């Protein structure tokens with residue numbers, strides 16, 4: 001597969017974009033005309049630069065508003081085209097994207113458009129150029145790829161073919177299966193973009209909300225499979241117009257873009273048995289569970305007080321590092337004071353358990369994820385570590401089916417973990433944060449690289465604005481990572497660790513007896529929850545006494561409570577009854593309001 005990307009996807013000037021694309025691993029680029037016009041390099045210099053970088057210049061784009069016009073206009077359009085063909089000659093680009101007319105077309109006729117494209121084809125041929133005709137989803141008359149193909153077929157010219165763009169096809173709900181009716185040699189170019197399912201006009205949707213493959217709601221593996229089945233072997237290119245990506249550093253966006261394209265090719269190849277035509281990366285089953293959560297701070301005392309109140313046991317000090325381990329049942333929390341000067345407590349790392357660490361490591365590395373160097377001492381277990389796009393460090397550990405993981409032995413002088421009755425048994429979920437800039441890439445990382453499932457996107461009201469949130473999880477719920485977008489104000493608390501137990505009220509009672517002050521829940525909440533669910537008044541009184549919140553879904557019930565904020569994090573204790581599968585999202589606004597009151601009024 002020849003991996004390509006349109007320069008319009010990236011921020012910065014053309015030179016910077018080209019370097020970023022080459023370094024990320026792309027084979028070629030589509031030169032977006034405004035990028036060329038704004039560059040102070042001559043076409044010859046751009047061509048030479050591409051050669052030095054090992055990039056091919058695959059497409060010149062776009063050429064607009066050509067067909068379906070009156071004869072006068074056509075003459076002018078042909079002159080306009082010829083000037084472009086000359087520039088293309090200097091660049092050494094042999095294919096130009098001509099998109100369907102959105103502005104000046106006045107003739108709605110396949111025959112007329114075909115005849116006009118044929119004339120363009122003749123002109124193009126004299127310049128050694130090929131025309132890739134693309135139906136824009138908002139084209140004046142031609143907005144369906146099947147009609148664009150019909151016109152290309154009718155034009156019947158060796159220099160005229162079609163360009164398939166997943167956005168224009170899938171945004172309109174057109175069936176991509178018709179791609180297979182187009183002979184491969186008439187598909188001159190293929191562009192890929194994903195997008196979230198939105199109900200808005202297609203032009204704005206396309207210009208502002210396109211995403212890289214795997215980040216939105218389109219079925220791109222199915223789309224690419226249709227393309228591959230034709231036998232097409234030309235460039236497969238990303239064309240993503242997105243306001244965020246145009247504001248973030250070109251280098252980072254290009255790496256993220258390349259990863260998304262390779263992950264898509266891999267997924268398509270495996271799903272469709274096309275490993276001969278598309279590149280693959282090593283396969284890995286998703287994580288089997290959470291091994292540990294790492295909390296970092298200059299001083300972890302405050303966290304240790306809370307863990308003690310929640311019934312955790314101190315398991316010891318690491319043999320060689322300022323790192324301490326606490327555990328309750330299968331929930332292990334590693335407190336790290338190394339390289340943490342001036343940092344408040346925050347979730348810095350997450351250990352995931354795998355049945356096959358080597359495959360998970362091989363896949364993650366093959367998809368270009370940055371490794372985190374770890375200082376190792378003799379006799380320590382090696383845990384491969386990677387940096388996620390949102391800054392969290394991930395550690396891959398061998399799954400332990402019975403007993404504790406081997407690395408626990410590196411901690412000394414601690415206590416034996418004696419389970420408390422109905423106490424904390426495991427990490428239920430870890431609520432992570434990303435900024436709006438790295439959110440889409442982060443979602444792709446957990447799903448496209450690590451194979452987690454992507455839940456629906458939700459909005460939660462906080463006093464400082466809406467918080468966008470999406471759950472990333474394994475099918476069995478062993479790993480659950482709700483991911484929130486940090487609101488622009490950035491004043492809200494950040495990550496939290498949720499611990500599961502069979503009796504949240506019992507854990508809350510003991511914690512309070514040990515001096516914990518829980519996050520206060522307003523009286524109005526209990527009046528509301530009682531009315532909403534028709535709960536027994538005595539039960540609601542017990543919830544109120546212990547500041548425990550309540551939720552219910554089709555499958556079961558949910559009890560949960562929150563500690564006050566500790567630095568940048570807080571801890572939640574949850575009790576899932578029967579098969580409750582949510583996260584108490586209904587209660588999130590109440591929590592966010594309570595946290596913001598405490599923040600304002602002090603503790």
Ligand SMILES: O=C(O)c1ccc(O)c(O)c1
Pocket residue numbers: 061062097099134136165191206207239
């Ligand atoms: O939004 C546009 O104008 C535009 C231009 C060129 C393309 O290939 C495309 O898909 C959209």
Ligand SMILES: [Mg+2]
Pocket residue numbers: 134165191239
């Ligand atoms: Mg396009």
